[in-house]
Amino acid sequence: MTDALLADTETRPVDPAATWWRQAAVYQIYPRSFADANGDGLGDIPGVLSRADYLAELGIDAVWLSPFYPSALADGGYDVADYRNIDPRLGTLSDFDAMVTALHERDIRVVVDIVPNHTSDLHEWFQEALRAGRGSAARERYIFREGAGADGELPPTDWVSAFGGPAWTRVDDGQWYLHSFAREQPDLNWAHPEVREDFLTTLRFWSDRGVDGFRIDVAHMLTKDLTEPLPSREELAQIPRDGNHPLLDRDDVHEVYAEWRSVFNEYDPPRTAVAEAWVETPERRAKYASAEGLGQAFNFDLLEADFDAAQFHRIIDENLEQARTTGSSTTWVLSNHDVTRHATRYGLPPLGGRPVKQGVEWVAAGGPAEQLDREGGLRRARAATLFMLALPGSAYLYQGEELGLHEVAEISPEERQDPAFFRGGEFDGLGRDGCRVPLPWTGEGASFGFGAGGAHLPQPEWFARYAVDAESADPASTLSLYREALRLRHRLQSGETLEWTDTGRADVLRFTRPNGWQAVANFGTEPFDLGDDAADAVLASSPLIGTSLPAETTVWIAPQI
Numbered sequence: 001m002t003d004a005l006l007a008d009t010e011t012r013p014v015d016p017a018a019t020w021w022r023q024a025a026v027y028q029i030y031p032r033s034f035a036d037a038n039g040d041g042l043g044d045i046p047g048v049l050s051r052a053d054y055l056a057e058l059g060i061d062a063v064w065l066s067p068f069y070p071s072a073l074a075d076g077g078y079d080v081a082d083y084r085n086i087d088p089r090l091g092t093l094s095d096f097d098a099m100v101t102a103l104h105e106r107d108i109r110v111v112v113d114i115v116p117n118h119t120s121d122l123h124e125w126f127q128e129a130l131r132a133g134r135g136s137a138a139r140e141r142y143i144f145r146e147g148a149g150a151d152g153e154l155p156p157t158d159w160v161s162a163f164g165g166p167a168w169t170r171v172d173d174g175q176w177y178l179h180s181f182a183r184e185q186p187d188l189n190w191a192h193p194e195v196r197e198d199f200l201t202t203l204r205f206w207s208d209r210g211v212d213g214f215r216i217d218v219a220h221m222l223t224k225d226l227t228e229p230l231p232s233r234e235e236l237a238q239i240p241r242d243g244n245h246p247l248l249d250r251d252d253v254h255e256v257y258a259e260w261r262s263v264f265n266e267y268d269p270p271r272t273a274v275a276e277a278w279v280e281t282p283e284r285r286a287k288y289a290s291a292e293g294l295g296q297a298f299n300f301d302l303l304e305a306d307f308d309a310a311q312f313h314r315i316i317d318e319n320l321e322q323a324r325t326t327g328s329s330t331t332w333v334l335s336n337h338d339v340t341r342h343a344t345r346y347g348l349p350p351l352g353g354r355p356v357k358q359g360v361e362w363v364a365a366g367g368p369a370e371q372l373d374r375e376g377g378l379r380r381a382r383a384a385t386l387f388m389l390a391l392p393g394s395a396y397l398y399q400g401e402e403l404g405l406h407e408v409a410e411i412s413p414e415e416r417q418d419p420a421f422f423r424g425g426e427f428d429g430l431g432r433d434g435c436r437v438p439l440p441w442t443g444e445g446a447s448f449g450f451g452a453g454g455a456h457l458p459q460p461e462w463f464a465r466y467a468v469d470a471e472s473a474d475p476a477s478t479l480s481l482y483r484e485a486l487r488l489r490h491r492l493q494s495g496e497t498l499e500w501t502d503t504g505r506a507d508v509l510r511f512t513r514p515n516g517w518q519a520v521a522n523f524g525t526e527p528f529d530l531g532d533d534a535a536d537a538v539l540a541s542s543p544l545i546g547t548s549l550p551a552e553t554t555v556w557i558a559p560q561i
């Protein structure tokens with residue numbers, strides 16, 4: 001294990017500069033929808049810089065920026081045309097440097113997104129591959145195959161892409177290339193040394209510019225075994241994901257991350273990484289979190305759960321146990337740019353095991369808008385967030401959740417951008433635009449203060465109520481709750497453990513951190529009496545009533561000193 005990852009989980013870390021990530025609150029910025037400094041309707045890097053004080057006041061420890069690289073936006077920027085540059089619509093490299101400096105001055109670390117499974121079809125490598133033709137060295141960097149059928153007119157296999165439709169697209173000379181996502185996102189060939197080398201260059205490029213860490217997109221998909229004959233889609237589905245599946249979560253991907261780790265460790269403090277790895281078991285996830293690899297992995301279990309005490313309890317126990325065995329710290333996520341916002345999820349009928357990516361199907365299916373309990377959803381979201389922020393490990397927050405934003409359903413088909421909407425696939429329903437609508441900063445004015453011009457996705461009228469200026473002035477707002485929670489969290493966070501207390505109620509969870517801070521969450525519909533402890537309550541997601549913790553409410557209790 002490297003020194004950077006060797007933090008004693010029972011006591012404070014020895015070197016805070018190297019272990020900042022272990023219990024950090026990380027705020028995800030979707031740059032094109034955060035703040036628009038030049039009024040062109042697209043958020044940009046100077047926009048982030050202009051909101052540096054807002055981020056500092058919010059109290060987060062780091063920001064993670066979704067891709068800001070040159071891109072044709074076939075997949076919201078996850079189709080990268082140049083990994084070592086900024087989309088000119090979003091700014092320049094010197095804007096980026098100025099943003100990093102401003103954030104660092106405010107003690108906010110910077111994490112950027114690396115998208116290694118695929119490039120954009122506009123990437124110079126892919127353009128070269130198209131020009132160079134079959135059999136060329138340039139095609140080796142991607143996954144080109146001859147088609148099936150008498151004239152190769154059929155795709156090599158019947159595999160489907162994550163956004164629906166065939167996972168293969170045919171080029172002019174008749175060959176086919178593999179794309180696990182949109183056809184504008186050709187998969188790279190990770191068996192190719194130049195591909196490997198180029199990503200090391202990219203990691204150094206951003207690390208040299210002062211970036212503190214990386215979020216690795218679909219980290220479980222890079223390496224592939226494409227030995228002929230290729231299995232059919234049905235056969236693929238039968239192959240266990242135990243490290244030898246041809247496409248997913250292969251053991252050999254960790255050779256890639258071992259190399260990356262040695263690059264991270266060239267820096268002082270070592271750069272960090274968190275894997276976005278949709279794998280089948282906590283044990284498989286642990287491999288990505290290993291100290292010899294990326295060091296941390298997202299745990300999406302809470303995001304996939306209902307607002308339910310038993311599910312939360314089980315998930316927390318499993319993941320803390322997993323973190324203990326890997327030496328990493330666990331991660332908690334309730335919302336991100338790929339899923340329906342949690343205020344909305346919790347205002348809809350329980351998922352009951354249904355994949356969360358389909359949480360928007362109530363609207364897609366023409367479901368009545370009354371199905372959404374806006375107030376209840378937000379009340380539960382505030383309770384879940386406050387409970388999550390008291391847990392050991394790092395918490396990832398998604399822009400706009402601090403305002404209590406709901407998913408925006410009112411986007412016409414013409415205004416939608418997400419390939420998931422147009423092509424279907426595993427992101428069923430309305431796709432992901434509803435959580436990517438530009439943020440409301442002011443209750444009035446062009447694009448609610450997002451920028452001087454319009455907004456690239458339409459903002460509904462109800463955004464005015466959730467605007468930053470309105471919520472800043474209201475001590476009961478969700479923004480005030482997040483600010484206070486993130487401020488107190490620095491005192492609450494201690495050793496990376498917790499101890500449960502039996503509350504006598506299955507729908508009420510209570511734990512104590514090593515320094516005596518407690519969180520109590522009432523997931524039920526009946527109030528819970530806190531007795532004398534109510535006097536030490538420092539923050540609650542809904543007001544206490546006397547000594548009683550209302551339904552669907554979390555409270556933090558500070559130790560007596």
Ligand code: BGC
Pocket residue numbers: 075076078079115181217218276337338
């Ligand atoms: C990202 C998505 C993206 C996909 C392909 C992910 O999991 O979070 O937004 O569409 O990877 O890059």
